[in-house]
Amino acid sequence: MISEMVLVHTDDAVLPGDLVLPTAARAVVLFAHGSGSSRHSPRNRMVAGELRTAGFGTLLLDLLSEREERHDALTAEHRFDIPFLGRRLVAAIDWLGAQRDTHGLPVVLFGASTGAAAALVAAAERPDRVLTVVSRGGRPDLAGDALQHVSCPVLLMVGGQDEHVLELNQEAARLLRAPHSLHVIPGATHLFEEPGALEEVAETARQWCEEQLRSVREAAREQK
Known part of the structure; x- marks a missing residue:
């Protein structure tokens, strides 16, 4: 297993991340946290741990530099700048594609909130590299026109008690042209703090990602 802190260089920043690759990893899951959170999010780390036991690598990445984080805490300038954050994720996808241990691995994008x-x-920008997008309590509506350009399968997970965000996810799902599924976790609120809620997120994400890998393998066999 590889476990290391990495630095992802973009055009205008250096972003710290935590990369863990199990032996013979089948894909790497790139986590994009929401506003006010970081790569140290206990919820994302819990889900990442469960995915690693199933053979997925994980990269938990801060999308803002330390300086930008401090500025954003005062101004909230970056946290809702979706094109800006999307470019950072594209840079991280390209970085994974350039590394010896991850260049051949499909990328799963796991996003929370914004x-x-x-x-x-990012998935719309890198259709050949992204296997699937998984959203946990996300705001897919903020992706705007990009929703109609996403080609990979999308899983939207929302708490049943997170009523406003559920409505926003339902509206976004209607705009998606790609295969997608909306999974509602009964009784869960926005942060999935209820007993068993986050475990269901992790298990549902694992099953979904394995289904997408299986579909890719089957399609490759049919082309031979």
Whole structure:
């Protein structure tokens, strides 16, 4: 297993991340956290741990530099700038494609809150590299026109008690042209703090990602 802190260089910043690759990883899951969170999010780290036990690599990445984080805490300038965050994710996808240990691995984008919108924007920009997008309590509606340009399958997970966000996800799902599924977790609120809620997020994400890998393998066999 590889476990290391990495630095992802973009055009205008250096972003710290935590990369973990199990032996013979089948894909790498790139996490995009929401506003006010970071790569240290306990919820994302819990889901990442569960996905690694199933053979997925994970990269938990800060989308803002330390300086930008401090500025954003005062001004909230970056946290809802979805095109900006999407470009950062595109840079991270390209970085994974250039690394010896990850260049051949499909990329899963896992977004929470505003990070889900950024993930959809990045998926539209890199259709050949992104296997699927998974959203946890996300704001896919903020992806705007990019929703109609996403070609990979999309999983939207929302808490049943997170009524406003559920409505926004339903509206976004109607705009998606790609295959998609809306999974509602009964009784869960926005942060999935209820007993068993986050475990269901992790298990549903695992099953979904494995289905997408299986579909890719089957399509490759049919082309032979």
